Each structure stands twice: as C-alpha cells, then as structure tokens.
Amino acid sequence: MRGLRGRLRILAGILIATGVGTAIAFPDAARTAAILPVLALFSISRMVAAYLLSLVFAISYGHTAATNKRAATVLLPIMDILQSIPILGFFPFVIAFFVQGPLGDLLGSEIAAVFLIFTSMAWNMAFGVYESITTLPADLDQAARSFGLVGWLRFRLLAFPAMVPKLVYNSILSWTNGWFFLVASEIITTPSKNIVRPGLGSFIFLAGNRGDLGGIAVGIACLATVVLLLDIFLWRPMSVWSERFRIETTAAGERASLHVPSPYERLRWLPRFSRLRREVARRVQPLLDGYARSSAKLDRVYSSHRRVIRAVRRADIGLFLAIFVIVVATGLVGVVGFFLRPLPSGAKDLPVAAAFSFLRLLLAYLSALAWTIPVAAWLGRSKWAARFVTPAFEISASIPATALQPLIIGFAVAITMGGYFAGEIGAYLVSLFAMQWYLLFNLIAGVRSIPGDLDEAARAFGLRGRTYWRRLLLPALVPSLATGSITAWGAGWNALIVAEYLQFGRSVYSVTGLGASLFQATVVTGDYAMGYLTVLAMTVVVLTLNKLLWRPIYKRAAVKYRMDV
Amino acid sequence: MMGDAHPLLQVKDVSKSYFDNGKEFKILDLIRFELTERDFVCLVGPSGCGKSTLLRIIVGLDAPTSGQVLFEGHPIRADNPQVAMVFQSFALFPWLTVAQNVELGLEALHEDPAKRRAVAKKFIDAVGLTGFENAYPRELSGGMKQRVGIARALAIEPLLLCMDEPFSSLDALTAQNLRDEILQLWSNPDLPPEAVLMVTHSIEEAVYLADRVIVLSSRPGRMVAELEIDLPRPRNRKDPEFYGWVDEIYSLIV
Numbered sequence: 001m002r003g004l005r006g007r008l009r010i011l012a013g014i015l016i017a018t019g020v021g022t023a024i025a026f027p028d029a030a031r032t033a034a035i036l037p038v039l040a041l042f043s044i045s046r047m048v049a050a051y052l053l054s055l056v057f058a059i060s061y062g063h064t065a066a067t068n069k070r071a072a073t074v075l076l077p078i079m080d081i082l083q084s085i086p087i088l089g090f091f092p093f094v095i096a097f098f099v100q101g102p103l104g105d106l107l108g109s110e111i112a113a114v115f116l117i118f119t120s121m122a123w124n125m126a127f128g129v130y131e132s133i134t135t136l137p138a139d140l141d142q143a144a145r146s147f148g149l150v151g152w153l154r155f156r157l158l159a160f161p162a163m164v165p166k167l168v169y170n171s172i173l174s175w176t177n178g179w180f181f182l183v184a185s186e187i188i189t190t191p192s193k194n195i196v197r198p199g200l201g202s203f204i205f206l207a208g209n210r211g212d213l214g215g216i217a218v219g220i221a222c223l224a225t226v227v228l229l230l231d232i233f234l235w236r237p238m239s240v241w242s243e244r245f246r247i248e249t250t251a252a253g254e255r256a257s258l259h260v261p262s263p264y265e266r267l268r269w270l271p272r273f274s275r276l277r278r279e280v281a282r283r284v285q286p287l288l289d290g291y292a293r294s295s296a297k298l299d300r301v302y303s304s305h306r307r308v309i310r311a312v313r314r315a316d317i318g319l320f321l322a323i324f325v326i327v328v329a330t331g332l333v334g335v336v337g338f339f340l341r342p343l344p345s346g347a348k349d350l351p352v353a354a355a356f357s358f359l360r361l362l363l364a365y366l367s368a369l370a371w372t373i374p375v376a377a378w379l380g381r382s383k384w385a386a387r388f389v390t391p392a393f394e395i396s397a398s399i400p401a402t403a404l405q406p407l408i409i410g411f412a413v414a415i416t417m418g419g420y421f422a423g424e425i426g427a428y429l430v431s432l433f434a435m436q437w438y439l440l441f442n443l444i445a446g447v448r449s450i451p452g453d454l455d456e457a458a459r460a461f462g463l464r465g466r467t468y469w470r471r472l473l474l475p476a477l478v479p480s481l482a483t484g485s486i487t488a489w490g491a492g493w494n495a496l497i498v499a500e501y502l503q504f505g506r507s508v509y510s511v512t513g514l515g516a517s518l519f520q521a522t523v524v525t526g527d528y529a530m531g532y533l534t535v536l537a538m539t540v541v542v543l544t545l546n547k548l549l550w551r552p553i554y555k556r557a558a559v560k561y562r563m564d565v
Numbered sequence: 566m567m568g569d570a571h572p573l574l575q576v577k578d579v580s581k582s583y584f585d586n587g588k589e590f591k592i593l594d595l596i597r598f599e600l601t602e603r604d605f606v607c608l609v610g611p612s613g614c615g616k617s618t619l620l621r622i623i624v625g626l627d628a629p630t631s632g633q634v635l636f637e638g639h640p641i642r643a644d645n646p647q648v649a650m651v652f653q654s655f656a657l658f659p660w661l662t663v664a665q666n667v668e669l670g671l672e673a674l675h676e677d678p679a680k681r682r683a684v685a686k687k688f689i690d691a692v693g694l695t696g697f698e699n700a701y702p703r704e705l706s707g708g709m710k711q712r713v714g715i716a717r718a719l720a721i722e723p724l725l726l727c728m729d730e731p732f733s734s735l736d737a738l739t740a741q742n743l744r745d746e747i748l749q750l751w752s753n754p755d756l757p758p759e760a761v762l763m764v765t766h767s768i769e770e771a772v773y774l775a776d777r778v779i780v781l782s783s784r785p786g787r788m789v790a791e792l793e794i795d796l797p798r799p800r801n802r803k804d805p806e807f808y809g810w811v812d813e814i815y816s817l818i819v
Contacts, residue, residue, distance in 0.1 A: 142626050143656035147721070148644035148673035157669070161660040244701070245660045292678075300675060 032215065036203070036222045043186070043199040044226065046110070047178050050117035054174060057122050058167070062129025063159065074321060079130070083123040084546050086493040088184060089535040091116050092522035095188050099195070109195045113185035120181045121174035128166035136162050137247060151302035151309070156295060164245035172235045176400070179227060180434070180491070183402035184498055191526030200226070201403065208406025211505035216406050220399055227398040344530040346517065350537045357500070357513040358541065360424075361431055361492045368436035368488065372443055377473055380447025390444070397437035401430050401495050408433070409502040409509060423509030427499040434495030435488040442487070446480025447473070478561040482554045489550070493542055514538045571638035573725060573760055574600035574623070579632035581618055591785035593619055595632070598779055598791060600725070604760040605751060607771035610781030611818055616764045617653075617729055619786065623762065624650050624727050636725070646674055649718035649758070653730040655710045657702040663689065663713050664698040670721035688716040691756060692746065708739035715743075719750070719757050726751075726758035730765055744774060748798070768818075772810045773800055780817045789817050 065075040094115055099108040136158075144158045183201030187194070196202050200223045207215030302309060379385045379393075405426075412425040450472070458472045500515035501508070510516045514534055521530035581593040592615040600606055610616045621627040623634050625643035634641045636648060649670070657666050667685040676684070689698055692712040702710055711731060718726055731747075732740035750756055765771050771778045772794055780789040794810055801807060 137654070137656075139652045139654045139656035140658065142621070143650070143652060143658075143669075145626055145643045146624055146648075146650045147670035147717075148646065149669070150644070150673075153673060157658065157661070157672070161658070164660075247659055296675070299672075 039198055039200050039203050040222060040226050043182055046113055047182060050114045050121055053118050054121040054125055058125035058129050062126040063133060066130045066133035079123055079126055084490055085539045085542055086497060087119045088494045088497045089518060089538055092531060105195050109188050109197055116185045117178045117181050120177040125170045125174055128170040129163045132163040132166045133159060153299045161245045165242045168238050168242040180400040180402050183400055189523045191523060204403050204406060208504060213410060220403055223403055224399050344527060346530050347533055353512055353514045353517050354537055354541050357496055360427055364428055364431035364435055368432055368439050372436060372440040376440055376443030376447055380444045401434035402498055404433055405430055409504045413504055423511040426502045426509055427511050430499035431492050431495050435492045438488040438491060439484040442480045442484030443477060446477045450476045475561055478557045482557040486550050572599040572601045575635040577633045579622055579629045582630045594785040594787045596788055600760050600762060602759045605775050606762050606777045607775035608764045608779050609768055609771045611783045612766055614781045614783040615786035616781055620727055620729050620764045624648055646721045647724045649721055649723035649726055651714045651718050651728040651731045653733055655714045657710055657713055659702050662699050662701055666713055667717045667720050669717055684720055688720045692716045707735050711743060722757045724759045726761045728763040768811050768814045772807060780814055
C-alpha cells in the first residue's frame with residue numbers, strides 16, 4: 001500500500017506541474033479552467049437538492065403504495081406511467097409555469113431545473129422502495145409483529161433497512177438519469193428569451209454554440225471527473241455498505257461470507273486523518289445520542305397516539321388524492337378543449353414525425369444491440385476484460401448523452417461537411433449514446449449471472465460456437481436484455497427530444513421527428529397548443545409501445561428464462 | 566395470580582379456510598386443546614396439515630375463520646410479550662448484530678438501553694454465544710443463528726415459547742445438541758419459559774422432547790390423537806419403549 005501511495009504522490013506532482021505549465025502557456029484557458037470547479041459546485045448542488053427531495057418522496061410514496069392497499073390502486077398506475085413517459089418533453093411547460101410565474105427568471109429557472117431532475121430521479125427509487133417492502137420475507141414480518149415492533153420502531157428496524165439495497169442501487173441509476181437532465185436544464189430557451197444558469201451543462205452547451213471544440217472537451221472532461229469522483233467516493237462505498245442489508249433467501253445454515261466488508265476497504269490507501277476523524281466523531285456523538293433519545297421518544301409517542309397518527313396518514317393520502325383528482329380533471333378539460341377547437345395546422349404532420357422518430361430509435365437500438373451482445377459476452381466471461389476494459393466503458397458511460405451532444409454534432413458536421421445528413425447522423429448518434437450503455441451493463445450482468453454449473457455442463461457436453469450461443473448464452477441473456485431494452489428505450493425517447501434539433505456554431509441541424517416538432521413549437525414559434533399536442537403524441541406512442549410490446553416480452557422472459565431453479 | 570383461574574393457553578374449536586374464486590379450502594378443522602404451565606407440547610403432522618398455520622393462529626399472527634384462542638383467559642394478540650416465537654428460517658434481521666437482534670423485543674417494550682444490554686447479555690450467555698454479541702447473522706452457522714433466535718425469544722421472558730420446526734433447517738448433529746439445550750432451558754426454574762409449544766414433522770423429535778404430543782391429520786388438519794408421553798428423562802432413542810411411541814404415532818398419521 002505504501003508503494004501505491006508513493007506512486008500516487010508522484011502522479012499528483014506531475015499533474016500539478018503540467019497544470020501550472022499549461023496555465024502559464026495558455027492564460028485564457030487557465031482562466032476558464034479556474035471557474036470550472038465553481039460551475040461544478042453549482043451543478044452538484046442542483047443534483048443534491050433534487051436527490052434529497054426524491055429520497056424523501058420515494059420513501060414515503062413507495063412505502064404508502066406497499067402498505068396501503070386502497071392508496072396503491074391509485075399510486076401504482078401513476079408510478080407506472082410517470083416512470084415511462086419522456087418527462088423531458090414536459091420541461092418547456094414546467095419552465096413556462098415556473099419562469100412566467102411570480103418567481104421570476106432566476107428563482108423560477110432554478111426551481112424548474114431541480115423539479116425536472118427530481119422527476120427523473122424519483123420514480124425508479126419509489127418503485128425500488130415499493131418492491132423491497134412487498135418482497136419482505138414473511139418470516140421477518142411475522143417476527144417483527146410477534147415482538148411488537150410497530151410504527152416508527154418497525155420502520156427504523158425493519159422497513160428502512162430492508163429498502164437500503166434497492167434504494168442505493170436505484171440512487172445510482174437516478175444520478176445517471178439526473179446528470180442527463182441536469183445538462184439539459186441549465187440552458188432554458190423560451191420564445192422570448194434564453195436563460196443560462198451557471199453550471200457544467202451550460203458551459204459545454206455554450207462552448208458548442210461558439211464551435212469551441214477545446215471548450216467542449218474541457219467541459220466534458222470536468223463533468224466526467226465529477227461523476228467518477230462521486231462514483232468512487234460515494235456510490236461504490238455505498239453499494240458495498242448496502243450489502244449488509246441484503247436479505248439472504250437461503251434458510252439453510254450456509255455461511256454466506258464470514259467477513260462483512262467495510263465500505264472504504266478499497267480506498268484504504270487514502271490518508272486516514274485519524275485525529276481529525278476522532279475530533280469529528282467526538283463532536284458528532286451528542287447529535288447521535290440526541291437522535292437515539294428522540295427516536296425512543298418518537299417510538300413512545302407513536303405507540304401511545306396511534307389513532308391520531310392514523311388520522312394524519314388518512315388526511316395525508318386524502319389530500320394527495322384530492323390534488324390528483326384536480327390535476328387529472330384539469331388535464332382532461334384541457335385535452336377536451338383541444339379537440340373542440342380546430343387542431344393546430346402542424347397536427348397532420350405528427351404521425352409522420354412519430355414514425356421518423358421511432359425508426360431513428362429503432363436504428364439506434366439495433367446498432368446498440370449489434371455491438372453490445374458480443375462485447376458483453378466477452379466482458380462478462382473474461383476476468384482480464386472485467387478488470388481493464390469494463391472501467392473504460394464505465395468512464396465513457398458516465399458522460400451523459402446530453403453533454404456529448406455538441407461534440408457529436410461537431411463530428412457529424414465534419415464528416416458530412418455540413419450537409420442535411422449532419423442532423424440525421426447527429427440525432428442517431430445522440431440516441432445511440434443514450435441507449436447503448438443500459439443494454440451493455442444489463443447484458444454484462446446477465447452473462448455474469450449464468451450459473452457456473454450450467455456453463456460447465458454446456459462445455460462438458462461439447463457445446464461450442466453457434467450451438468453454445470443458441471442453447472445457453474442467448475436464452476440466458478433474455479431477462480437482462482428485456483430489462484435493458486425497456487430502460488434503453490425510455491432513455492432513447494428522452495434523448496430524442498434534445499437530439500433532433502442540434503446547434504453547432506451558428507447553424508441549426510433539424511430533422512423530421514417529434515423532438516424537433518416540440519422544439520419548433522415551444523421555442524421557435526411559441527405555439528404552445530402544438531407543443532402540448534406533440535408531447536401528447538409522444539406519450540401515447542411510448543405508452544402504447546410499453547403496453548403492447550415491452551411488458552408482454554418482459555413478462556414472458558421473466559417466466560421462461562429465469563435462472564433461479 | 567390470575568393465571569390460576571385459567572389454563573395458560575386455550576385453543577377453542579379453531580378452524581381455518583382459504584377462499585379461492587368463491588371455493589372454500591379447509592385447512593384446519595375444529596382444533597381444540599389446552600396448555601398449562603410446565604407443559605411441553607408438540608404438534609405433529611404430515612406436511613401440508615396446516616400445523617404452521619395453527620401455530621401462527623395461536624400466537625395471533627393469523628386469524629382463525631372460526632373459533633378462538635385464549636391466553637390466560639384473554640383473546641391472544643400478536644404483540645403479547647408473554648408469548649414468544651422461534652422460526653424455522655430463524656427470521657433474524659440481517660442488518661442487526663446478535664445483541665441487537667436479541668434486544669428487539671425489549672426495544673418494543675421500551676426498556677432502557679442499559680437494562681436491554683444486560684438482559685441480552687444474560688440470554689446470549691445462556692444459549693452459549695458469549696463473545697458473538699457484535700457478530701452479524703451472516704457470519705454465523707445455522708445452529709448459531711437458531712441460538713440467536715432462541716435467545717431473542719427468551720429475552721422478553723415469555724410464559725409460553727412457540728417454536729415452528731426450529732431444528733428442521735439444521736444438520737442432524739446441531740439439531741440434537743439444540744434439542745438438549747432447549748430441554749435444559751425449559752427445566753431450569755430460573756429461566757423462562759414456563760411452557761413450550763412446538764410444531765414439528767419429525768415424530769422422533771416429538772417423542773424425544775414432549776410431555777404431550779398432538780397428532781394432526783392432513784387436509785384438512787384434524788386432531789387425530791392427544792398422547793401423554795410418560796417416558797422418564799433423559800430419554801433414550803434406542804429404548805424399545807421410545808420406539809413403541811414413535812411407531813404408534815406413525816401408524817396414526819399413515
């Protein structure tokens with residue numbers, strides 16, 4: 001470990017020296033680079049705010065949906081729909097609501113951004129919470145009941161710990177989603193004005209508008225660094241930690257592992273600051289004691305006033321339902337109003353636009369499949385590849401497709417010399433980058449989950465080459481392919497909204513599609529009726545595909561190709 | 566003590582049915598027996614006879630379709646601290662240490678932390694897990710996990726200990742050791758419980774442990790017989806009399 005730390009110091013030294021050298025050689029670039037950490041801080045604060053909101057929301061929403069049957073009849077379909085529709089399409093309306101309201105540009109646009117990121121983060125986490133509570137083993141639930149754990153005590157000792165693994169897993173997904181939307185939300189264009197919020201996303205976008213390739217690269221590198229640092233120092237340790245909360249399904253007395261790993265075990269080479277940590281621990285201790293005392297008090301209050309608490313919860317759900325009914329009712333009135341008036345002139349183009357968008361995504365999806373299946377088959381089975389190649393893919397995947405957008409369109413313009421196809425290629429590539437990682441990582445997990453004995457059996461019977469793929473690998477990959485495809489298409493539709501209308505330098509590259517119509521309607525012409533109609537069309541297409549295509553496939557896959565026999 | 570007026574536990578004509586598409590599936594039919602202090606009763610029956618369901622109804626985790634369960638003369642409630650439960654699958658909370666698992670019931674009773682720790686220590690020692698207070702369940706073997714399950718049940722000092730096939734997911738040797746330890750705990754007047762009610766599918770285990778064996782038939786579960794096992798303790802499995810009991814119960818089930 002010493003040697004590693006020493007090498008690390010040398011590396012840091014080299015980096016600092018290069019940094020200083022570059023700063024002296026290119027003073028302008030250095031000035032830009034100096035504000036990057038500040039911009040990163042702005043972006044991260046938006047993410048953190050949205051994440052904390054999502055966390056509280058997901059826990060209460062998922063928990064209520066799982067424990068209250070009557071509420072679930074409403075909460076579950078809402079969760080299902082909002083999880084799958086392309087929420088980025090609703091952003092222009094959210095902005096219109098917040099920015100044109102009494103809040104003003106500054107506060108309004110910040111709230112709109114946080115709200116957008118929140119909606120991209122909350123639903124899968126809520127679903128994770130719901131799943132963890134509904135799949136809680138019956139015996140744990142019975143043990144809790146027979147030992148009298150109710151109310152807050154039950155939540156603290158049973159429900160919350162049980163949701164930790166899925167909550168952490170989904171938090172990681174949510175952050176990936178969040179970065180995608182963060183980048184899209186820092187530049188807000190309305191027909192009357194452009195609002196630019198300071199952040200890494202707007203930095204990259206503005207560099208793209210200037211056609212400044214260096215700026216784009218620096219911005220993307222900085223964003224990727226932030227994402228990776230968070231991954232190394234927050235999410236990986238969190239997911240190691242969350243293993244402690246995993247419920248073993250085997251009742252038999254096999255020891256899973258004797259050792260419960262510490263979250264920061266893989267980062268042991270970092271300086272420990274033991275005196276500082278002891279000092280902090282000493283200061284924090286009164287807080288922890290206070291927490292223990294107040295939670296004991298809460299337990300007592302909870303158990304002695306059950307009726308009051310039940311009334312509060314009922315009122316809470318009642319209020320939610322009331323708001324929901326109002327929202328649905330106004331929505332319906334709005335939709336009816338639409339169809340009573342003559343349709344906007346652009347409406348007849350929407351089916352064609354939808355078909356083009358769908359074909360574009362289909363092409364991106366098929367090309368993603370074409371390369372991810374063989375690569376996943378290789379990465380999933382080779383130890384060497386897992387160690388050296390997978391991290392490279394993880395780094396590439398950490399950059400949200402929205403941030404790559406200026407780079408991609410720049411590339412497309414360069415290879416087509418600015419022809420019409422620059423827009424087509426740009427839109428295709430942005431969708432591809434938004435979709436492919438979900439497929440790749442799900443498939444790798446699928447390959448890894450093939451039980452060793454099945455693989456050995458296949459080899460023992462001499463299955464090789466095509467037969468091996470046809471009889472073992474491909475069938476075994478079906479469930480993870482289904483999961484990956486659903487997520488990939490969800491991400492693809494969102495990406496399309498920003499992908500079909502790309503700007504590079506002073507030129508605009510627009511193609512036929514729903515994303516482009518939406519941009520045209522809400523930003524260029526300001527025809528909000530047309531905008532609504534476009535989003536409506538997109539939502540209908542996405543929900544229909546989900547109900548008629550993906551769900552049936554997923555259900556069949558889940559039954560037929562499951563491995564837990 | 567008011568317990569004198571009533572038997573500890575009364576199971577009164579308990580029946581249980583499930584309904585599926587309007588069709589009734591009867592699981593338990595008119596089960597009736599009583600338990601007094603110092604009783605060690607085993608419920609034996611073939612798999613699918615509803616014995617685990619019966620135990621869950623007895624501790625109040627499930628409601629009977631008809632009939633009633635009285636504990637000290639009052640209808641049973643799941644959170645009654647006089648009754649504790651040991652599970653076949655151990656049902657330990659994987660995120661809590663051994664000591665925290667054992668303290669679970671005490672926490673629900675709002676005991677203060679110092680007392681909780683002391684009581685947990687006493688029962689962890691009693692089941693022979695001294696030194697493992699801070700281990701997590703996943704670090705323990707099956708036998709040790711079930712010891713934690715037993716310590717957790719005893720820590721609330723119950724009058725009645727209910728066990729649902731507590732040894733059937735353990736290997737034979739570990740199971741036998743734990744059986745002897747349960748007998749020891751039960752016969753120790755300083756330690757709980759007063760009475761034990763255990764569900765098992767192993768006839769031999771029932772004859773080895775119980776004063777009284779209640780035999781259930783399968784689908785729906787009906788009481789076939791209630792037998793007093795009057796063999797002296799410690800019992801010897803090689804004893805022809807022991808085998809006489811096992812054979813008799815076996816013939817009742819088949």
